[in-house]
Amino acid sequence: MSNITVAQCLQLAFELERVSDSARLDIEIILCHILQKNRTWLFTWPDKTLTTEQQKLFDDFLLRRKSGEPIAHIIGQREFWSLPLAVNNSTLIPRPDTELLVETTLELFANDKFDQARSCLDLGTGTGAIVLALASEKSHWQLLGVDKSADAVALAEQNRKKLNFNHVTVQQSDWFTQIVLREFDVIVSNPPYIDPQDPHLDQGDVRFEPRSALIADNHGLSDIEFIIHEGWNYLRSEGWLLLEHGYDQGEAVRELLRARGFVAVETRCDLGGNERVSLGKKLQEPT
Ligand SMILES: C[S@@+](CC[C@H](N)C(=O)[O-])C[C@H]1O[C@@H](n2cnc3c(N)ncnc32)[C@H](O)[C@@H]1O
16 A cells, blocks of 8 residues: 555644644644655645655654644654754743743843843743743853753753853752852743642643643742742842743732832733733842
């Protein structure tokens, strides 16, 4: 029997409709990955046949996707800020919403001279998504990404090496425990912020992500609260703290920032119009 064609593969999208609301796109991503071609190629060459090996891989990937496994885990990659990042089950798959944290951080330093040196700390770096995105824009910054999970640190380091970003360091740390510098210009974090009782934890991609990357006590606020409290001690005067949070946590996070003494506190909304990133500036009176 002859091997399956690209067009026949694409027709199998309907098999994914039960588990995915982007079934057609999922099949295209799987095919592009297996064939090492872009999407335009798929439409230009619908009659090309897969080799036996490619077809075996396709069947395996299709089965995994049907069981609900995230597409990013299946192909081992997700794009963030146009950077192709390796992903695995040690940490969160980077989300498009998190690009708002990167954008907002860059905006705060938009008036810097192009070669201005700055220090940046990314807490809970995961794949390294945030710290590497910032590094791709700011070659004169010194950036440090930390994570409690050794496997996540290894993954972020793999991504850092592949991008050849020598101004980024990745290290293991339980929040601030291994941080020596106390004069950061900016601290950013997308910490765990989901309430452990949230029913969404049993749905979709998050079922395949580690709880350690997702949940926090006190209705999802305990890590945010800790970072706001301790973060103050690791910022220079006029330094900024930026945090991603849940759509319904904006008010609580602004309150925590103000209570710790941060000024210029505000919240930015994501593309869906949800409150997503809150920030504040440390202003210390001269003693
Ligand atoms: C929501 S994920 C964010 C990952 C990545 N920054 C991103 O935006 O895609 C949170 C990360 O925080 C890490 N984390 C959880 N508790 C931590 C702790 N006590 N200290 C450092 N990192 C922690 C998790 O391992 C996970 O990688």
